[in-house]
Amino acid sequence: MARKTPITVAYGDGIGPEIMEATLHIIKAAGARIEIEPVEVGEKVYLRGITAGIEPGAWESLRRTRVFLKAPITTPQGGGYKSLNVTTRTMFGLYANVRPCVAYYPFVKTLHPNMDVIIIRENEEDLYTGIEYRQTNDMVESLKLISRPGSEKIVRYAFEYARSHNRKKVTCFMKDNIMKLTDGLFHRVFSEIANEYPDISNETWIVDIGSAKLADTPEAFDVIVLPNLYGDILSDVAAQLAGSVGLAGSANIGDRCAMFEAIHGSAPRRAGQNIANPSGLLLATVMMLVHIDQPDVATLVHNAWLRTLEDGIHTYDIFTEGVSKQKAGTREFAEAVVARLGQEPEMLKPIYYTSAPEHISSEHVTITRAIEKKDLVGVDVFLDWRGGTPDELGETFKQVSGDDLELTMITNRGAKVWPQGMPETFCTDHWRCRFMSPIRGETVTHEQIIALLQRVANASFDFIKTENLYTFNDKIGYSLSQGE
């Protein structure tokens, strides 16, 4: 008998314990060779004052098992609590969120019977690093971070996934007509890596019009790879278009750990009633079984589940008169799947798993990077100021320029307001003053920036943040202002 694979299991909050029990019951009946290490996460842990929502001991278990099967949890409302999912993803480098969005027509209602889309969402970067600052009375800022290794990892994973799952096309969504540097980097990395996979076709869409296309014609897509925020929105849209968010599972794949979960929430109002649909968590568990190299069990479970669906045994959330044959509770649904282990669907396509996509390690990505020549050429100093008009600020602020750093422009919310601003531009109390060397192309030093900040402080201005301006291999590494 094969050695059992230890997995870390969190039963979660709300409907979590019920659907986890149903799921584990099914996979054990199917012969899953696993050893469960239960850990506590979620609401109770938060309310004990642990803002990350996870006991320190749980990290130890995860370090050991490297596999995390997690039921939905409840994050209490109010300040101070961190998203456990975001924390887990970030701490363990779970860079890829994989969500199959598949239609099960005619057994589950959908307007898109032929939909079969895999959404691969970057999982660590973008606006989800959670770095935010309130800087003035008016203004709050959040940082969107996109890195080259982060982009390389997720794009490469998408192409490897496509290859190992016999998919034909990878599509990239981004918005680099507006975010030329951040989304521009994601786009460039996609194009570079796509070239290494001539057997898989590729295309790119600007996210707004691409999203419209997805909502209208999801069957036109195959694998979609995209940055975190777009992926967050569109994976939920795609799951809904396919049928129900309640049926979708997801995998979070990292270098040293992987987490599997349903995409729906903990639904506290449905808890304890034996009515919740375990399918989302079950399909996530099927992905886990593939990941821990038990494709035989994954195949058994997935096909038995498809057959149960086909046989019209449906939980309340997908129950439809005329289509469904029996309204099942959580436990009864699980028993129905167990009873069908070994059977295959007759109308829906059966699934045969072989192996997981090749693992993409960070190390592999890191060594491909070339280090570019970097030069400091200026600084943006941001101010909190309510003292008057942009022209008044410009005149006052020119005084602090000094011989070696020249005030070249002032913007408010990205719009140039000095020199030659438009009187119509509405100004908040959040100003950006750009300083560069008076000699075109000349580099500046950190000491010059420090001396500038000293002059700004001496003039009693509240500088709230700075952003250095760099060139990389003599290419400008900062955006121009609107109206520049």
Add this chain to the structure above:
Amino acid sequence: MARKTPITVAYGDGIGPEIMEATLHIIKAAGARIEIEPVEVGEKVYLRGITAGIEPGAWESLRRTRVFLKAPITTPQGGGYKSLNVTTRTMFGLYANVRPCVAYYPFVKTLHPNMDVIIIRENEEDLYTGIEYRQTNDMVESLKLISRPGSEKIVRYAFEYARSHNRKKVTCFMKDNIMKLTDGLFHRVFSEIANEYPDISNETWIVDIGSAKLADTPEAFDVIVLPNLYGDILSDVAAQLAGSVGLAGSANIGDRCAMFEAIHGSAPRRAGQNIANPSGLLLATVMMLVHIDQPDVATLVHNAWLRTLEDGIHTYDIFTEGVSKQKAGTREFAEAVVARLGQEPEMLKPIYYTSAPEHISSEHVTITRAIEKKDLVGVDVFLDWRGGTPDELGETFKQVSGDDLELTMITNRGAKVWPQGMPETFCTDHWRCRFMSPIRGETVTHEQIIALLQRVANASFDFIKTENLYTFNDKIGYSLSQGE
């Protein structure tokens, strides 16, 4: 005879000139009391080397007329060109983008026959301020900015719009479970202002699950107000769900100016063939006629257009065998609308305009703001560093702390890596070091920050940016790290 209203008109690129001619032909035939000031914008202007894509003289015209009717333009590919739309919106404070997304079933194919949603998108802030920096070899950053006055203006506009258009509900989409400060502000402002409109119901959705609901059941929504990026994606999704992006117009409303345009692009490959559908621009022009207080003409044109649609006279993009009766070119379609001026639709609901929604001025919003007590309590110093492990950085960097500012944590892409980081966390070359007073709750000074930066520079570190940490009325104005 009434005085004519001057309007600034840009004929645009690609199919722009054709659909503009058709549109102007229709509204003149309907008796629009307008005087056209043509201006040049778009591709030709860009290629003349004007990165904003608009001639300086055009701004003068806009200042005079305050009304801009604009055909789609082509932005050349490649670096340096700024989005004209973003520039115009920002320079003239066009804070509200209004997009009706209406189904015209059965005359235009849609899966959502009863859809009638107004998307009101914040138009100036969020990631569209275009402030971006490449800071290290690995990392690029974009700033998301959300302001209280910006949020107040757009939310108030949405409720005023709902009231003047006899709408029953305003829905707000945001993501404040992750972006607690930025989207949290938008959510809070929404709740505050919703209280002032007891006659209109209100609701909020987290953007991911709200988007899924919109894609699945758009008829559940009425007016939706949302920050810029979500609005960009979802307004295109909604237009597509309603029928075709080719039929939708939009208004961009500001304090001192308003711009009206189709939501589709310039489609250069369709240009000069008399096939383009002028409906998007025409419906935008109807919104313009309401805006310049010619609701009589707007009503005439809109109903004649609906009747043309009903009569099955369709351009190629919406032509469907069995539904359409006559495939019309751009000019023929315009003539068909002109021939129906004075008629009303028989199956579709006729529209009767009265007046524009009350104007919301920035000044009004500004005076409601209370200035909160602000205290500087620390600083985040960001580094470009490839020297070793997080623990090594922590030990080295503790030396630069000094007596008055203490290193409290280091994060990489938002994840805490010192003290007590996880060895699994993948680290880029982009580090954030948080410094605060060693005495809990003590404020710090700008001079202390400057002295700290001097010590950082002396230790030969490349500090790439700083973000001050403030409290407002003693409430923390910065996020904690993941894992803190």
